[in-house]
Amino acid sequence: MNTCLERLYNGIVKENPTFVLMLGMCPTLAVTTSAINGLGMGLSTTAVLVLSNMLISMLRKIIPDSLRIPAFIVIVASFVTIVDFLLEGFIPSLYAALGLYIPLIVVNCIILGRAESYASKNPVLPSVFDGLGMGLGFTIGLTSIGMLRELIGSGKLFDHQLIPVADMASGQSGYVPVTIFILAPGAFLVLAGLVALQNRVKRMAARKGKKTAEPVSCGENCASCAGCSGSIFPVENKEKEEK
Amino acid sequence: MKDLLIIAIGSALVNNVVLSQFLGICPFLGVSKKVETAAGMGGAVVFVITIASFVTGVINEFILANKAILGGKLVYLQTIVFILVIACLVQFVEMFLKKSMPSLYQALGVYLPLITTNCAVLGVALTNVQKEYTILKGVINGLGTSVGFLIAIVILAGIREKTEYNDVPESFQGTPIVLITAALMSIAFFGFSGLL
Numbered sequence: 001m002n003t004c005l006e007r008l009y010n011g012i013v014k015e016n017p018t019f020v021l022m023l024g025m026c027p028t029l030a031v032t033t034s035a036i037n038g039l040g041m042g043l044s045t046t047a048v049l050v051l052s053n054m055l056i057s058m059l060r061k062i063i064p065d066s067l068r069i070p071a072f073i074v075i076v077a078s079f080v081t082i083v084d085f086l087l088e089g090f091i092p093s094l095y096a097a098l099g100l101y102i103p104l105i106v107v108n109c110i111i112l113g114r115a116e117s118y119a120s121k122n123p124v125l126p127s128v129f130d131g132l133g134m135g136l137g138f139t140i141g142l143t144s145i146g147m148l149r150e151l152i153g154s155g156k157l158f159d160h161q162l163i164p165v166a167d168m169a170s171g172q173s174g175y176v177p178v179t180i181f182i183l184a185p186g187a188f189l190v191l192a193g194l195v196a197l198q199n200r201v202k203r204m205a206a207r208k209g210k211k212t213a214e215p216v217s218c219g220e221n222c223a224s225c226a227g228c229s230g231s232i233f234p235v236e237n238k239e240k241e242e243k
Numbered sequence: 244m245k246d247l248l249i250i251a252i253g254s255a256l257v258n259n260v261v262l263s264q265f266l267g268i269c270p271f272l273g274v275s276k277k278v279e280t281a282a283g284m285g286g287a288v289v290f291v292i293t294i295a296s297f298v299t300g301v302i303n304e305f306i307l308a309n310k311a312i313l314g315g316k317l318v319y320l321q322t323i324v325f326i327l328v329i330a331c332l333v334q335f336v337e338m339f340l341k342k343s344m345p346s347l348y349q350a351l352g353v354y355l356p357l358i359t360t361n362c363a364v365l366g367v368a369l370t371n372v373q374k375e376y377t378i379l380k381g382v383i384n385g386l387g388t389s390v391g392f393l394i395a396i397v398i399l400a401g402i403r404e405k406t407e408y409n410d411v412p413e414s415f416q417g418t419p420i421v422l423i424t425a426a427l428m429s430i431a432f433f434g435f436s437g438l439l
Contacts (some may be wrong), residue, residue, distance in 0.1 A: 025268045025269065025272075026266060026267075026269075027430070029265040030265035073327065074323060077322050077326050079351045080322055081322050099364060100369055100370060103322045103369050104365060104366060106322060107361075107362045107401075116303065184263045184429045185426040187426075188426035188429060192418075192419040192422035193419070195417075195418045195419045196415045197414070199413075199417070200414040201416045203413070230287065
């Protein structure tokens with residue numbers, strides 16, 4: 001039971017995929033235009049992550065090593081398809097808002113990364129909790145970025161008007177929304193601020209002599225990021241050549 | 244002819260793949276330190292996306308959505324089939340180039356494996372299906388999208404070469420300043436939105 005709690009803590013705090021590891025940047029930038037979209041995307045990813053971790057962990061002794069990445073991709077893609085249809089059927093508004101990014105969960109670095117580095121080596125229960133922890137960490141990251149962008153960009157929070165917006169026509173004073181934050185450039189700006197903050201925290205920690213988790217940033221180090229960069233097949237080729 | 248041009252310009256400039264749709268952010272930030280490598284990466288992306296949109300278009304039209312095979316009910320397999328086809332295709336293209344066009348392989352080879360599961364490739368394949376493009380329109384859309392990627396990554400690399408030694412606040416050095424550059428480029432690309 002202790003390992004399970006440890007996995008949850010690890011995913012949500014210590015190796016938070018959004019704030020610490022900087023994984024899965026494409027959906028992070030694309031769907032965080034509002035808190036609800038961020039939450040929906042985060043929970044969809046969590047569902048896929050938990051289910052694929054579970055199945056991969058169950059099959060870890062059956063899947064031959066040289067075929068593992070294609071096998072993982074098929075498993076992940078199947079669960080993504082299921083989630084895709086469930087959302088289309090039951091939450092059509094969210095499905096319309098997230099659109100293309102639901103099927104693109106397949107190529108999210110977090111999922112293949114966890115499958116490769118944790119689920120394929122560990123028993124079922126810890127793997128499920130690992131997926132849950134990582135997924136919830138991702139959800140928290142996306143939701144908070146979404147809240148920030150929605151609040152600055154439209155004065156709303158979870159679709160409720162939190163700050164009264166100024167109305168030029170009737171001369172009512174109030175908050176003038178910085179609309180650019182819910183448009184594309186806002187995503188880059190918020191992420192830039194976030195990474196700068198992370199750099200600062202890391203520097204302060206380094207000054208105190210503490211060690212922080214090494215980020216496997218997609219932006220900086222493509223080769224180490226299995227999902228995005230597809231360091232997938234080349235690894236296999238090398239193994240084949242060795243054999 | 245006119246709709247093809249509209250699709251190409253729309254996907255290359257107006258809805259730029261990185262700056263407004265956020266697909267392929269990883270190579271965009273990772274391989275944009277120098278103009279030459281950025282151009283190489285962009286070239287490889289153009290090559291792979293164009294071929295991939297043709298192959299996925301053919302597979303969708305003649306197998307998945309074919310009324311003769313299970314009444315066209317196989318479309319639900321699109322995500323799974325496309326990602327596998329793209330992954331295999333990149334491998335195949337790499338092997339083919341290595342054997343038959345060594346000069347092109349030398350120029351693009353390093354970047355090819357990096358694109359295997361680049362979200363832009365799968366993104367274009369799925370967009371083509373969602374918008375119900377014909378194979379020709381799909382290929383044009385793929386070409387436009389990837390040329391948009393090429394334009395964006397080369398511009399970003401050019402800016403990064405110029406600003407490399409600028410005095411940036413300590414916390415903003417590295418990735419953050421690149422992201423701010425991308426944000427400004429994204430604002431600039433809004434200027435194209437009146438084009439269509």
